[in-house]
Amino acid sequence: MKKLAMGMIGICSVILILFGVQHYLASKTGTNASSDKVLNLYNWGDYIDPELLKKFTKETGYKVSYETFDSNEAMYTKIKQGGTSYDLTVPSDYMIQKMKREKLLLPLDHSKLTGMKNYDTRFLNQSFDRNNRYSLPYFWGTLGIIYNDQYVNAKDLQHWDDLWSPKFKNQIMLIDSARDALAIALITQNKSVNTKSRADLAAAQAKLTALMPNVKAIIADEIKMYMSQNEAAIAVTYSGEASEALSHNKHLHYIVPSEGSNLWFDNIVMPKTAKHQAAAYAFLNFMGNPKNAAQNAEYIGYATPNQKAKALLPKAVRQDTQFYPDDQTVKHLQVYDDLGQLWTEKYNDAFLEFKMSQK
Known part of the structure; x- marks a missing residue:
């Protein structure tokens, strides 16, 4: 016994x-959906002020279960595979288009949204989500050039074509991204960053290969650290990364070439498996509040699409054209489209061949 x-x-x-x-x-x-007073949020790492999550819980009673991802593709795969019940997530523009096409998102009920009037109309109704049927803007930014004024004269670096100058041999850090690297070459050739022309893509690859003697390294998130530490004269990266680097080194500057660049968006969406929709709408309205959006923008350092929140930011921030470019510059920016599997592979292959030419 x-x-x-x-x-x-x-x-x-x-x-x-x-x-x-x-x-x-x-x-x-x-996936613990036993309580209706929960919000399951799936976001990029360090992409919201933690104090806002506490404030949201205090004001609404919804406890936030927070998980992070490090790429659009990782987020997409997890949601597509199922087995999760995230209420909100934050994909980028082209990924929203892809998820929408594959019916992975729920349409938003605008009658339940209280902050739509706060957003800058320039950043609504984008090609990847007309009428914002499935998404609300969270942050936006640009692709541009960081340079260190200890090594580079500003007048020598105002346009993308300037990167090819022999004076910048082995001095450029390039973002490890097929779309971004090829976009630079395509823009210098007056082509769309979303081209599906074999000839355009081949010409862009050839132009990019000609840049290789000037490329010191092809890396990702480390760019901001290396530039902060004076490890390179020039880098091509995103405005948000540039903002962080500039905050640590007074010799750094960020420019968006006037001939055009990429305009990127990270928007909040509701996956079709969302189980706490009331909590999701409460959060969307909470983040649409100008005071909360301004607090988030100050913490993250990226540009807010919330016009009323921007007005609450310090004058030095909201008038900084490095990160809040004027209308004329914005007019020349291009948003990435979802190219579909075939053309995404072609871009990736072209970029891989370029990287293989590195000595």
Whole structure:
């Protein structure tokens, strides 16, 4: 009997342990939907002021279960595979278009949104989501050039074509992104960054290959650290990354060439598996509040699409044309479209061949 009792105790212990593990994992993956007072938020790492999450919970009673991803593709794969019940996530422009086409998103009920009037109309009704049927803008920015005035004279670097100058041999850090690198070459040739012409893509690849002698490294998130530490004279990266680098080094400057560049958006969407829609709308309205959006913009350092929030930012920030470019510059910016699998692979292949030419 003792042996049997010990066995039963062991079995019960295993069951309790498994139940505890299951409960823990559910709480960590955002799949614990036992309470309606929960918001399961899936966002990029360090992409919201943590104090805002506490404030949201305090004001609404909704507890936030927060999970992060490091790429659009990772986020897309997890949501497409199912098994999760995220209420909101934050994909970029082209990925929204892809998720919408594959019916992975729920349309937004605008009658439940209270902050639409706060957004800058320039950043609404974009090609990837007409009439903002599926998304609301969260942050926006540009692709541009950081340069260090200890090594580069500003007059020598105002346009994308200037990157090809022999004086910049082995001095450029290039963002590790097929779309961005090829966009630079396409823009110098007066072509669309969304071209589906084999000839245009081949010409862009050839132009990019000619840049290789000037390329010091092809890297991603490390760019801001290296530029902050004076490791290179020039870098091509995103405005948000540039903002962080500039805050650590007074010799750094950021420009968006006047001939055009990429205008990117990260928007908030509601996956079709969302189980807490009331909480999701509460959060959308909370983040649409100018005061909250301004606080978030100051914490993250990216440009807010909330016009009334921008007005609350320090004058030095809102008038900084490096990160809030004027209308004339914005007119020449291009948003990436979802190219579809075939052309995405062609761009990736072209970029890979370019990288293989690095010595």
